[in-house]
Amino acid sequence: MxxxxxxxxxxxxxxxxxxxxxxxxxxxxxxPASAHAVLVSSSPAADAVLSGAPAEVVLTFSEAVREVPDKIRILGPDGAQVNRGDPTFNGAVVTIPIDPSGARGTYLVSYRVISADSHPVAGAYTYSVGAPSTPPSDSTADEVHxxxxxxxxxxxxxxxxxxxxxxxxxxxxxxxxxxxxxxxxxxxxxxxxxxxxxxxxxxxxxxxxxxxxxxxxxxxxxxxxxxxxxxxxxxxxxxxxxxxxxxxxxxxxxxxxxxxxxxxxxxxxxxxxxxxxxxxxxxxxxxxxxxxxxxxxxxxxxxxxxxxxxxxxxxxxxxxxxxxxxxxxxxxxxxxxxxxxxxxxxxxxxxxxxxxxxxxxxxxxxxxxxxxxxxxxxxxxxxxxxxxxxxxxxxxxxxxxxxxxxxxxxxxxxxxxxxxxxxxxxxxxxxxxxxxxxxxxxxxxxAVTPDSSTExxxxxxxxxxxxxxxxxxxxxxxxxxxxxxxxxxxxxxxxxxTYGDAGGPGYYSTTLTSSIYSLQVEVDPAQQGSNSVHLYAYTPDNKPLPVAEWRATAALPDRGIEPIAIPLLPLTDNHATGEISLPSPGNWLLTFTVRLTDIDQATVTSTVPIT
Structure with missing residues (x-):
């Protein structure tokens, strides 16, 4: 018993x-809705306010992604879809052409792609043209059932x-x-x-x-x-x-x-x-x-x-x-x-x-x-x-x-x-x-119990x-x-x-303009330590602009820190990225020089608060 x-x-x-x-x-x-790849940056950036409508939206992920048919949508202020044609997938970069004559107001970017390890990545964010308005809603947005x-x-x-x-x-x-x-x-x-x-x-x-x-x-x-x-x-x-x-x-x-x-x-x-x-x-x-x-x-x-x-x-x-x-x-x-x-x-x-x-x-x-x-x-x-x-x-x-x-x-x-x-x-x-x-x-x-008298x-x-x-x-x-x-x-x-805080509260984004181009600048997470910098160049009428050479520096004059070169890697004709470690909090002066041809170049600056 x-x-x-x-x-x-x-x-x-x-x-x-x-x-x-x-x-x-x-x-x-x-x-999770966004599985093993993560949206690292976007152009236009989340919550950015642009002076004119862009000709495309660029999404950059942490690893190569594949398309889910009909699952990338950009909705205008009136709720109508404004993306035109099929998106282009180039490794981790997805480019979505849109109608540049869109109305002023807030736009919704909704996406769903497949990461390199076969898991779905879904998400959405908004940006505005002219001034923010009531954001549209995507009734067809879906998560994993x-x-x-x-x-x-x-x-x-x-x-x-x-x-x-x-x-x-x-x-x-x-x-x-x-x-x-x-x-x-x-x-x-x-x-x-x-x-x-x-x-x-x-x-x-x-x-x-x-x-x-x-x-x-x-x-x-x-x-x-x-x-x-x-x-x-x-x-x-x-x-x-x-x-x-x-x-x-x-x-x-x-x-x-x-x-x-x-x-x-x-x-x-x-x-x-x-x-x-x-x-x-x-x-x-x-x-x-x-x-x-x-x-x-x-x-x-x-x-x-x-x-x-x-x-x-x-x-x-x-x-x-x-x-x-x-x-x-x-x-x-x-x-x-x-x-x-x-x-x-x-x-x-x-x-x-x-x-x-x-x-x-x-x-x-x-x-x-x-x-x-x-x-x-x-x-x-x-x-x-x-x-x-x-x-x-x-x-x-x-x-x-x-x-x-x-x-x-x-x-x-x-x-x-x-x-x-x-x-x-x-x-x-x-x-x-x-x-x-x-x-x-x-x-x-x-069956294997021996006789107690012998064993x-x-x-x-x-x-x-x-x-x-x-x-x-x-x-x-x-x-x-x-x-x-x-x-x-x-x-x-x-x-x-690495990317869990991408686009979070410390995320910094701005648009800088010169006489020959406009430059979308994104710094993530805009905190002391390692930061990712993404640059997107556009023509004055917001069309992608090919760049021949990128240069950038970061300085903190208030504390006597001289300009530090930011190594930049071109990802596409109009998109470059780089990594820099900012050793101290403060208002950092970022300087960007963009050369378009042998004779056409311009320099713009931005003050970025680093916490």
């Missing part, structure tokens, strides 16, 4: 972990669950499964894993359409679906389905115990290639070092799948069905595997966090960083439980010294095997029935304790997986920390 109660508590703990995981998915941070946002996270979670149910059981069944034990249970896990990954992949492709366009779950058209399949996101998911189809052919012989060495090698190659499709379709695609991020994310997923999938096999089958002799051979080998998997998981996670978080302040000030902290805390708890499990394995083996000596023997056995090889060979041949033999069915704790009860008790520890690990890691599913839908901390 006590043993049954303990088993019930262990399973209840795992079920509670799964329930909390589901709640984390459904109640976690909502998908709540049902779509929740479904995207659920399907990502199912994909992760499928990975561990596929990779871990395949590995254990190939190298650690005793021949006498039935293979029906593990085979069901493997097919369930394949099914979950297929479901997750197909669901992700379908949902990507309404996720980027802002519609409901069934707002999917053939052309929009074609656009998704033609993107990097779609290609990665199609490759994943192809790899799964090939793997399914090789899994059959493995389940039956007839897989050869070449089949195992091919499955390993397919597994690594399939794992790589996750980072290619996610954050890693837009990372500052995409090649490194893809490799690191692949290692991260592999470590997770091996570790957690192996725990499922231990808790669900081996600790319940294997006898003492088999467990004494299996557990030391598995303990080493788990150590390697967790080490790879930890190392890859650290590198991944350094790339995506970037700065210590971003770790605590952004949602992404806070989720990383929560994940690390839970992971530390899992490591503590895993260390306890490893200690139980050591105690079990030390308490059975003859078995330990037999397994640790380093001199060749009569079969030519030594040490760990003998341990793994013993697992494969223990009580050796033929391949495919269903054996004697499940053997619970009672101690240590093996049964240690197996129960190890099984409880395994279920505790799985319960906690279920929540970690849920956090991961939310994490991949959250803007990376490096983006949120």
């Amino acid at each position: 006590i043993a049954a109660n303990r088993r019930w508590l262990a399973r209840a703990g795992a079920s509670l972990g799964l329930l909390l995981a589901a709640l984390a998915l459904l109640l976690g941070p909502a998908l 709540p049902a779509v946002g929740g479904a995207v996270r659920v399907f990502k979670y199912l994909g992760y669950a499928g990975l561990l149910l596929l990779i871990g059981p395949v590995l254990v069944l190939s190298l650690l499964w005793p021949r006498r034990l039935p293979r029906r249970g593990p085979s069901r896990l493997i097919w369930a894993g394949i099914g979950l990954i297929v479901l997750s992949t197909v669901g992700a492709i379908w949902l990507q359409v309404p996720y980027t366009t802002g519609g409901g779950p069934f707002a999917v058209t053939g052309s929009a679906l074609g656009d998704v399949l033609g993107s990097t996101f779609g290609a990665a998911h199609l490759v994943r389905l192809g790899i799964l189809a090939a793997a399914a052919i090789l899994v059959g012989p493995l389940i039956a115990g007839r897989a050869g060495r070449s089949d195992q090698i091919l499955l390993t190659v397919l597994g690594l290639a399939g794992l790589g499709t996750w980072p290619i379709a996610g954050h890693a695609a837009a990372s500052p070092v995409p090649a490194v991020s893809v490799v690191v994310d692949t290692v991260h997923l592999a470590g997770m799948a091996v570790w957690l999938g192996g725990l499922v096999m231990l808790g669900g089958f081996l600790l319940r069905q294997a006898n003492d002799r088999e467990l004494d051979a299996i557990l030391p080998v598995w303990s080493r595997w788990a150590t390697l998997a967790v080490s790879a998981l930890l190392l890859a996670g650290v590198v991944q966090a350094l790339i995506e978080v970037s700065t210590p302040s971003a770790l605590v000030s952004t949602t992404y960083g806070q989720l990383i902290i929560a994940k690390v805390v839970l992971f530390a708890l899992v490591i503590a439980v895993a260390a306890y499990s490893r200690q139980l394995v050591r105690r079990r083996i030390l308490a059975d010294q003859p078995v330990e000596e037999e397994l640790a023997e380093e001199e060749p056995t009569e079969d030519g095997l030594t040490g760990d090889e003998a341990a793994e060979e013993e697992v494969a041949e223990e009580n050796g029935t033929e391949d495919g033999d269903e054996g004697t069915g499940e053997a619970g704790d009672e 101690p009860v240590r093996p049964v008790r240690s197996a129960r304790r190890i099984r409880r520890a395994v279920w505790a690990e799985l319960a906690i890691t279920a929540i970690v997986l849920a956090l991961s599913a939310v994490l991949v839908q959250t803007p990376p901390a490096r983006t949120a920390d």
